[in-house]
Amino acid sequence: MDTEEFQLPRSRMANERLHAMIPGGAHTYAKGDDQWPENLAPVISHGSGAHVWDIDGNRYIEYGSGLRSVSLGHAHPRVLEAVRRELDRGSNFVRPSIVEGEAAERFLATVPTAEMVKFAKNGSDVTTAAVRLARAVTGRPRVAICGDHPFFSVDDWFIGTTPMSAGIPAATTELTVAFPYGDLAATEELLTRYQDEIACLILEPAGHTEPPPGYLAGLRELADRHGCVLIFDEMITGLRWSEAGAQGLYGVVPDLSTFGKALGNGFAVSALAGRRQLMEWGGLRHSGDRVFLLSTTHGAETHSLAAAMAVQTTYAEEGITAQLHALGERLAAGVRAAAAGMGVGDHVVVRGRASNLVFATLDENRQPSQQYRTLFLRQLLAGGVLAPSFVVSSALGDADIDRTVDVVAQACAVYRKALDAADPTPWLAGRPVKPVFRRLA
Template sequence: MEPVSDDDAGTRRFTRSNALQARLHEVIPGGAHTYARGADQYPELMAPVLVRGKGCRVWDADGNSYVEYGMGLRSVTLGHGFAPVLEAVHRAIADGVSFSRPTELELLAAQDFLSLVPGADMVKFAKNGSDATTAAVRLARAATGRTAIAVCDQPFFSVDDWFIGTTAMNSGIPAESAASTVRFRYNDLPSLAAVLDSGAIAAVVLEAATALAEPEPGFLEGVRALCDRHGALLVFDEMITGFRWSAGGAQAVYGVRPDLSCWGKAMGNGFPLSALAGKREVMELGGLRTEHNRVFLLSTTHGPESGSLAAFRAVVHEYRTSDPIDRMERAGRRLADGVNAIAADLGIAEHLQVLGRPSCLIFATRDHHGHPSQEFRTLFLQELLHRGVLGQSFVTSAAHTDDDIDQTIAACRDAAATYRKAIEQGSVEGLLVGRPVAPAIRRTAAPRRIGQGHG
């Protein structure tokens, strides 16, 4: 196990991280390239700026080390700096990265993908998940001649107007761009049927499962049947479920084949890669073998760059020859059992709880009234940071060892003791330093707005 800093057992210093974060705000809107990575998602003046990682460990600019969870917003399942992936990338990029024609590597990577995903005949690679989901929407509209999109009541599908226009952060998006996007409820077939009855729906878009929600018996089969009955395309968002539920995604676990599926995150163990996959008759609308008007499907300069495709092939090999999902689920079960036992021993099990699929855990933080609380969440994050644990969740990777889990459970034991004090006194006053975290997608910069020239 890597050595940790002298501050791991107590209060840490974030002097250099805070200086770097202030500078980040000067040159990057929001101070980060992803809203979920923003400083407003962490305790105030305690947002580590990272410099390196190895396995499930990361180090910040002040020399502090952490056991990391979330692992690159769930994009890293094998661990940071995983040698077989890095070696494959090095070999590939030594021969060039981007060319004016397809490479054999593109064919091999596509074949690897299609061998894993039972619900796909063709695949096209890109660089981020939103490219794939928006391409699926465009393809469904062309295939059906309709414009409306039905999305499940799940948090996030795309940065593009058709989805972001439905959120609180819709400034700059014409109202008509989101007007044709409608919602239905997960595990509620009547709510989907009511939406489809309009006859205007081109696609039904959903995550087949989430960290906290498994499909009820017959639900996904019912969604498939409703789409067929009403002539809408079924689109699975496999950004999180792919390579975390199984290498073949949720469709392989639950046995329901979508018309299209959208992939990203863990495909390259952190290297940037996404994919749109689906049935041949639909995907060919973006190709050269169609008699219909062509769809501008995906056309990206960097989609087929050799480094990420080589990383993907190495990830596929690792999933075929070992069982990383079993390792991350084992670590998750051990962590959830340990932390939940601590909360029960302290009498705060109804207030602090680890929940979810073992490979995709979250922690629920509730106040003294039992209500979800950003203040209490921030207090828990603060105490974990001081004890060498970094993460907005407890999402594990195959790199999390028993020692890493033991360190995390020990940190949670101390953090939970402070949490209980807050429950007993009915507030976080005197325990939490600074303002609480805020939702990443919100209408205004408040309640974590910063002044000009301040971090």
């Protein structure tokens, strides 16, 4: 594996064209070429299963597909068959289609802790709708977010709390406060400090670590005692933790929850679900003030709803969640063994639930390092592995995992050389990758 010979000339030119027409060169910041080694940001031609091809003709084993959304693999036949059945029947009408009812029934059967559901296109649509509903129901202005979780919405109530807060009034940001994950005492102190002001607690129910024993149940009790709404952001945990998400796995029922990503296997669909008593505030069958919950032109587009139904059926009938866990466990064990074998087991670190693995790249002092991440990504790319994370899809085979571990071992050999030199710079061939959330471009 020679990273000096690995070049992507067509992708490099295409990235220049993309930047000329699209701010940032991509429609998602996490897909930006600043997230990849300089001049080694592949532009994708197509994908099939667990593999993608760039426009330079290189094939990669792909992880983290579509920002974790493609959990069944690209162009999954059951999903495509369901979508094709709807293609000739129209996509959007002046009244609800029967597909909307069928999709709602399927979702509520998959997530039985929810009593009603409303579909949209993006995760931000539904998390913001959940926050708005919580404010309407409680009459309170403040939102409490889990400060340990990286992303909730593109909307002002969240983005104002990040380093990319330009354009967002301080008055908006001041209404969002943060609590630490796993610390019930600190959360209760926050609720007491802002007594009767906090409309909701919103968090990912699980992340790179399992929730401490009793934590989610404790949050449920705190929310009830302080009269606020408990919202689970299940964008990542939905389907990957269990078919019914983290709430189905851990047995704690939130008032509202939001789903997306794996729900559509790459098709644009998200869901706001929750207790009927709250969700009906956004409907017509109550006597109170109307709440603008969700109203989107394309929220009920039939092709994506058909895809979502097919995804849920596939998960249930083929045991996809268990497959993801088994694949992730095999990959994690292989990567850890490869890193340890090359003497970098304390520096290339795999974390997270088996179905949602990420990796950390640590420097000589075992601190997170963008430089060492750049070195690692360069080596993986040259070996045919496209891996901003190690989040698996069920399309991966044993041969893909074995090949990935081989490439990781070769990358770790170079990593060891850089650690011994106490300087990864000679192996970067350009600027290091950058975090998404930063103040300056």
